[in-house]
Amino acid sequence: MSTVVPDGTAHTGLETLYREHSGWLHGWLRQRLNNSADAADLAQDTFIRVLLARTAGTLKEPRHYLATIARGLTIDLYRRRSLESAYLEALAQQPERYAPSAETHAAILDTLMAIDRMLDGLGPRTRAVFLAVQLDGLSYEKTGERLGVSVSTVRKHLARALMHCLLVEDA
Amino acid sequence: MKAILSAAVDWYVRLHDSSVDDATRAAWQAWCMADPRHAAAWARLEQLQGRLGSAPRGAAQTLENARRDRRHAVKALALLLGVGAVGWQGYRASPWSADYATRIGERRRLTLADGTRLDLNTDSRVDVCYDAGQRLIQLQRGEILVETAKDARPLSVRTVAGDILALGTRFSVRQDNGVSHVAVAAHAVEVRPSRASQVVRIDSGYSLSFAADDIGPLQPLAPAGQAWAEGMLVSVDWRLDEVVHELARYRPGYLGCAGEVAGLRLSGAFNLDDTDVALASLEDALPVRARRMTRYWVRLEPIGKG
Numbered sequence: 001m002s003t004v005v006p007d008g009t010a011h012t013g014l015e016t017l018y019r020e021h022s023g024w025l026h027g028w029l030r031q032r033l034n035n036s037a038d039a040a041d042l043a044q045d046t047f048i049r050v051l052l053a054r055t056a057g058t059l060k061e062p063r064h065y066l067a068t069i070a071r072g073l074t075i076d077l078y079r080r081r082s083l084e085s086a087y088l089e090a091l092a093q094q095p096e097r098y099a100p101s102a103e104t105h106a107a108i109l110d111t112l113m114a115i116d117r118m119l120d121g122l123g124p125r126t127r128a129v130f131l132a133v134q135l136d137g138l139s140y141e142k143t144g145e146r147l148g149v150s151v152s153t154v155r156k157h158l159a160r161a162l163m164h165c166l167l168v169e170d171a
Numbered sequence: 172m173k174a175i176l177s178a179a180v181d182w183y184v185r186l187h188d189s190s191v192d193d194a195t196r197a198a199w200q201a202w203c204m205a206d207p208r209h210a211a212a213w214a215r216l217e218q219l220q221g222r223l224g225s226a227p228r229g230a231a232q233t234l235e236n237a238r239r240d241r242r243h244a245v246k247a248l249a250l251l252l253g254v255g256a257v258g259w260q261g262y263r264a265s266p267w268s269a270d271y272a273t274r275i276g277e278r279r280r281l282t283l284a285d286g287t288r289l290d291l292n293t294d295s296r297v298d299v300c301y302d303a304g305q306r307l308i309q310l311q312r313g314e315i316l317v318e319t320a321k322d323a324r325p326l327s328v329r330t331v332a333g334d335i336l337a338l339g340t341r342f343s344v345r346q347d348n349g350v351s352h353v354a355v356a357a358h359a360v361e362v363r364p365s366r367a368s369q370v371v372r373i374d375s376g377y378s379l380s381f382a383a384d385d386i387g388p389l390q391p392l393a394p395a396g397q398a399w400a401e402g403m404l405v406s407v408d409w410r411l412d413e414v415v416h417e418l419a420r421y422r423p424g425y426l427g428c429a430g431e432v433a434g435l436r437l438s439g440a441f442n443l444d445d446t447d448v449a450l451a452s453l454e455d456a457l458p459v460r461a462r463r464m465t466r467y468w469v470r471l472e473p474i475g476k477g
Contacts, residue, residue, distance in 0.1 A: 014425060018468075044467065051425055054348075078241060086237035090229045108227050115226060116234055131231035134223050139189045155184050162180045165219055167173075 014051055017062055022047065025066050033074065042077065046070045076113075083112045118165050129154050130161035172208070179212035272296040273313070275423045276446070278402065286320030290400040292345075293421045293443075314345035316400045332382050333364035342373075343397050354378035354396050362386065404441045404449070411435040411457065415471060422446045424467025431473050432459050 295313025
């Protein structure tokens with residue numbers, strides 16, 4: 001590239017942040033996760049997030065900021081684990097032996113993570129309608145029978161769910 | 172826009188009905204054609220469908236099971252983390268993946284539908300939107316090199332700073348916070364910042380930086396500035412901290428250098444596929460050594476320190 005702008009301040013800031021707070025963050029996570037290896041991984045990931053955001057030098061309350069990021073990563077970790085175990089269980093119940101490659105497995109989990117995140121904030125009935133129509137491919141009539149609601153209710157909840165998904169993308 | 176999205180959703184719900192008739196389909200088509208914003212809203216619904224289409228068989232059940240398993244864990248977790256259900260739902264990681272993306276240290280070369288060649292540098296993301304009227308490449312993050320193919324439709328690159336219209340050409344765009352750096356290797360491009368009325372033409376051999384409301388001066392192209400597409404970083408009389416800052420883009424974690432050695436100057440070519448080799452050659456060429464705290468934490472320091 002034509003111009004290279006040294007970013008010394010951000011790096012120095014991050015180094016200070018790491019030196020002063022990484023021990024604290026690791027302890028904070030260990031206390032909550034009850035698992036030292038997970039805590040170490042998430043502490044590392046937290047600093048990588050800070051590095052990518054290039055905000056290290058400008059923080060007023062670094063521990064609050066670090067804890068906010070670490071919290072989000074912890075939630076993601078739980079989300080991923082729950083989806084992975086549900087998916088593996090579903091695979092195990094399939095009659096034919098089907099073993100996806102590591103790459104496919106990771107891509108499927110990413111897809112499930114993304115859909116799961118998108119559905120956060122939907123009510124149980126709206127989510128159920130969305131999943132039945134969009135992922136199971138049921139007709140409105142079949143969906144209504146399965147959930148014990150009218151076709152017009154199915155339409156209403158489907159519209160609500162789709163709108164939610166489109167707006168979440170913007171957030 | 173929200174009202175239009177809502178209208179698009181209504182159309183979708185009507186069209187998805189098993190009893191949909193031709194008159195409804197015709198009315199929907201007329202709606203799509205009536206306004207480009209209608210068509211754009213519809214395209215977003217189709218994108219959503221595409222994403223859902225990559226879900227595995229039985230995904231609905233898997234998602235419901237995972238959510239049920241988690242409900243219990245979440246209550247305990249929310250107490251530990253000090254967040255309520257709002258915290259769980261309010262947290263969002265990165266948005267939906269763009270069409271093409273690279274990880275840190277990765278590069279990709281693509282040929283698009285019209286034959287245009289697109290190189291993605293490390294840690295980059297683009298959305299490619301081609302339609303009947305235009306070819307649009309939205310650079311979300313990172314750096315690309317574009318070599319356009321001949322086509323009747325105009326090709327432009329869009330960044331947060333504005334649009335770059337290609338005039339039959341080879342050029343690179345790098346997005347860095349709110350600033351876009353454009354360097355033109357062949358022919359020319361036109362730059363239009365999103366919040367300024369100026370249009371500036373950049374001819375072959377020149378580069379400039381611009382933000383949404385400001386355009387910087389034209390500057391001669393740096394030698395071998397687009398060598399990254401071939402996996403090389405070429406520095407000609409650069410400061411060490413400049414070299415380190417560039418190499419850091421290709422490595423996950425932190426790579427830095429101590430202030431005492433930041434001003435050392437060097438010229439050289441580095442292989443971007445293995446930044447450890449690049450660091451070793453810096454240690455050979457200059458009185459510095461790399462101090463490693465973890466694989467993700469490397470700092471160049473003067474020899475004899477620490």
